[in-house]
Amino acid sequence: MGCPKCKQLALNAEAAVKELNIVAEISKVTDIGKIIEYGVMMTPALAVDGAIVLSGKVLSKDEIKKFLVK
Amino acid sequence: MIKPIIDWLVYDILKMRQGAIFSEALDFFLYDTIKIFLLLAVIIFIVSFIRTFFSPERTRAILNNKHEFTGNVLAAFLGIVTPFCSCSAVPLFLGFIEAGVSLGATFSFLVSSPMINEVALVMLWGLFGWKVALIYIGSGLAIAIVSGIVIGRLKVEDLVERFDYKKQVCCVQLTDMTFNDRFVFSRGYTLALLKSIWIFVILGVGLGAWIHGYVPADFLARAAGRQNWFAVPLATLIGIPLYSNAAGVIPFVSALTEKGVAMGTALSFMMAVTALSLPEFIILRKAMKLKLLIIFASVVGIGIIFTGYLFNLILR
Numbered sequence: 001m002g003c004p005k006c007k008q009l010a011l012n013a014e015a016a017v018k019e020l021n022i023v024a025e026i027s028k029v030t031d032i033g034k035i036i037e038y039g040v041m042m043t044p045a046l047a048v049d050g051a052i053v054l055s056g057k058v059l060s061k062d063e064i065k066k067f068l069v070k
Numbered sequence: 071m072i073k074p075i076i077d078w079l080v081y082d083i084l085k086m087r088q089g090a091i092f093s094e095a096l097d098f099f100l101y102d103t104i105k106i107f108l109l110l111a112v113i114i115f116i117v118s119f120i121r122t123f124f125s126p127e128r129t130r131a132i133l134n135n136k137h138e139f140t141g142n143v144l145a146a147f148l149g150i151v152t153p154f155c156s157c158s159a160v161p162l163f164l165g166f167i168e169a170g171v172s173l174g175a176t177f178s179f180l181v182s183s184p185m186i187n188e189v190a191l192v193m194l195w196g197l198f199g200w201k202v203a204l205i206y207i208g209s210g211l212a213i214a215i216v217s218g219i220v221i222g223r224l225k226v227e228d229l230v231e232r233f234d235y236k237k238q239v240c241c242v243q244l245t246d247m248t249f250n251d252r253f254v255f256s257r258g259y260t261l262a263l264l265k266s267i268w269i270f271v272i273l274g275v276g277l278g279a280w281i282h283g284y285v286p287a288d289f290l291a292r293a294a295g296r297q298n299w300f301a302v303p304l305a306t307l308i309g310i311p312l313y314s315n316a317a318g319v320i321p322f323v324s325a326l327t328e329k330g331v332a333m334g335t336a337l338s339f340m341m342a343v344t345a346l347s348l349p350e351f352i353i354l355r356k357a358m359k360l361k362l363l364i365i366f367a368s369v370v371g372i373g374i375i376f377t378g379y380l381f382n383l384i385l386r
Binding site for chain 1: 125126127130153155157158160161162164165166168233356357
């Protein structure tokens with residue numbers, strides 16, 4: 001499960017965290033069992049603090065920032 | 071509308087000789103490419119806009135606990151409009167099963183979704199005309215529905231790979247999109263898709279134009295004409311490992327039909343390329359046992375071969 005879209009989303013998330021200067025642990029979940037537990041059917045998906053905020057779309061750095069600021 | 075402009079460009083501006091093979095091929099190439107790109111831009115935009123109203127979550131909710139037949143028919147139709155990418159075939163497949171959608175309906179979805187897609191439809195409409203495009207949609211739906219019912223009846227639920235997961239801890243909350251969101255999303259999607267397939271369109275149409283101009287008519291009539299009975303299964307088999315997208319294959323096939331390949335055989339080939347793809351099987355192996363994968367490929371393959379024979383009989 002290393003599709004280009006998923007990698008891009010992980011990179012964007014890292015960039016967003018860096019720009020916001022916050023301490024965050026980013027993990028890229030590739031385990032199918034875990035993905036299903038989260039209820040995700042379309043990769044890539046982004047979860048913040050354990051809750052899925054969006055699936056099926058590569059969010060841009062700025063879009064991710066909005067979720068992190070909330 | 072576009073044709074006179076292209077003719078003017080090729081014959082008046084570039085001063086190409088009318089009737090010469092090269093200028094005819096160039097004229098054919100330019101006309102087809104421009105026509106197809108215009109159609110692609112418009113149709114992909116419309117389809118992706120419609121898709122913003124559908125999500126795998128919503129489709130799953132509709133399909134849950136539906137009866138055989140109703141469930142299969144709905145799944146096949148929803149397969150057309152639900153966004154799908156073979157890279158998330160596994161979470162989608164397991165997500166459906168986990169939530170209680172029947173195996174048969176899940177397979178109907180899994181067949182129609184990659185087979186009936188906007189790119190294939192545009193290419194068929196632009197190069198073969200609306201009749202063939204409709205035949206493709208109709209038989210694609212029929213294959214998806216019947217394959218799903220057959221696999222459902224086989225009671226092979228035990229062949230789905232079991233994963234170690236707890237009951238879903240949370241669910242994806244989808245925020246409602248505004249009209250503006252949908253517009254921006256569809257525009258982005260259209261541009262991204264065009265960016266990823268334009269080269270295949272050009273190569274496919276280019277190869278098609280070359281065949282159109284340089285390969286003698288009826289060249290393939292003996293090998294792949296209607297009277298050759300094994301052309302259909304052979305075309306289906308060749309289509310499996312060929313994971314080219316519809317964008318590149320359809321213009322090529324369109325040119326071959328001019329050279330004697332029968333329409334049903336051409337349909338079988340295009341369906342095999344889109345619906346039976348080796349890379350997708352490799353991905354799906356994670357979610358189902360090899361036996362189920364073979365059943366899936368065989369049932370769909372037989373459906374495709376049947377369709378090929380049927381249209382070789384009724385289409386001239």
